[in-house]
Amino acid sequence: MRTSRNITLMLLFGWALFMTQSVVAAGGTVAEQDQVRLHVVFNNLPYKAGLQTEWGFACLIDGLDKVVLFDTGGNGDVLLSNMQRLGLDAEAVEAVVLSHIHGDHTGGLDTFLARNPDVTVYLPESFPAAFGREVIRLGAAVETVSAGPRQLLDSIHSTGEMNHGIKEQALIVDTPRGLVVITGCAHPNVANMAxxxxxxxxxxxxLLMGGFHLGGRSDAEIRAVxxxxxxxxxxxxxxxxxxxDNAIRLFRDAWQDDFIEGGLGAVIEVPR
Ligand SMILES: [Zn+2]
Ligand SMILES: [Zn+2]
Incomplete structure (x- = not known):
């Protein structure tokens, strides 16, 4: 009995190792300090077990000079709990960039700032003034991002607030491999933002990642994007x-081996 239990444990341990390596393999296998890492910390789409899915999006970027949080999901308790389970320190974050005003991207901010107010929050200019005042009241600094692309930090840029439909900015990480573009909901059209x-x-x-806002669109519209x-x-x-789901299936077909799982808990590593 004891032997069979040991074998079961060994199989489980082997499976855990395999799961870890398969995530690492998604973006390459060079030394840890030479990578930009994109951690999906809030998402309605599941990927890694043991985390809490909820409608919304947030992505933490580390491996650069500063740790950046792009969007905050819809619920700060869920955000902080997922970050903790992924071994990510909320207090290490130095900048928060919000893509657009919708609650599934901004709802976690107040709870996050209660944990770590020592950040600069980059807001699209169209946000109501009261939003910025509340961020300052909670102890953080505010920078507004107007129309037109600009640099935010070392290796980090914004498309600027884009004005087709809901006003929104995408985050751009400049890496030696090329640009990583992260969209919150891509209301101005993901192809326009790219x-x-x-x-x-x-x-x-x-790499292009995040919400592409193609739910309910026809196959022809998705194929055009x-x-x-x-x-x-x-x-x-x-x-x-x-x-x-349908757009994700079509993207998977179109990119094949270059399609990367981007659900909750995914860690995408970009060698520098
Ligand atoms: Zn939205
Ligand atoms: Zn959204």
Whole structure:
């Protein structure tokens, strides 16, 4: 009996190792300090077990000069709990960038700032003034981002607030492999945002990730977006959140081995 239990434990341990390595393998296997890591810390789309899925999106970026949180999900308790379970320290975050005003991207901010107010929060200019005042009241600094692309931090840029539909900014991480573009909901159209990022920095997009906002769209509309992204030369994609199941299936078909799982708990590593 004891032997069979030991074998069971060994199998479980082996499986755990395999799961860890398969996540690492998604982006490469160079030394840890030479990578930009994108941690999906809030998402309605599940990926890693033991975390709490809820509608919304947040992504933590480390491996650069500063740790950056892009969006905060809809619920700060869920956000902080997921970060803790993923071994990520909320107090290490130095900058928070919000993509757009919707609650599934901004709802976790107040709880996050109660834990760590020592950050600069980058808000699109269209946010109500009261929102910025509340951030300052909670102890953080505010920078507003207007239309037009700009640098936010070392290796971190914004598309600027884009004005088609709901006003929104995408985050751009400039890596030696190419650009990583992260969209919250991509209300201004994910292809428009990718084109803006690429035209601004004049570099190809290595990875496009986040919510692509294609739920309920026809196959023809989704294929038109895929065609534009392919024409841009987008190397890898990791769609999640509001992308929609059908669009995710079509992106998976179109990118094959360059499709990366982007659900909750995914860690995407970009070698520098
Ligand atoms: Zn939205
Ligand atoms: Zn959203």
């Amino acid at each position: 084109e803006q990022a690429q035209a601004y920095l004049g570099k190809n997009i290595y 895929i065609k534009r992204l392919k024409a841009l030369g987008v190397k890898k994609v990791a769609p999640s959140h509001c992308t929609g």
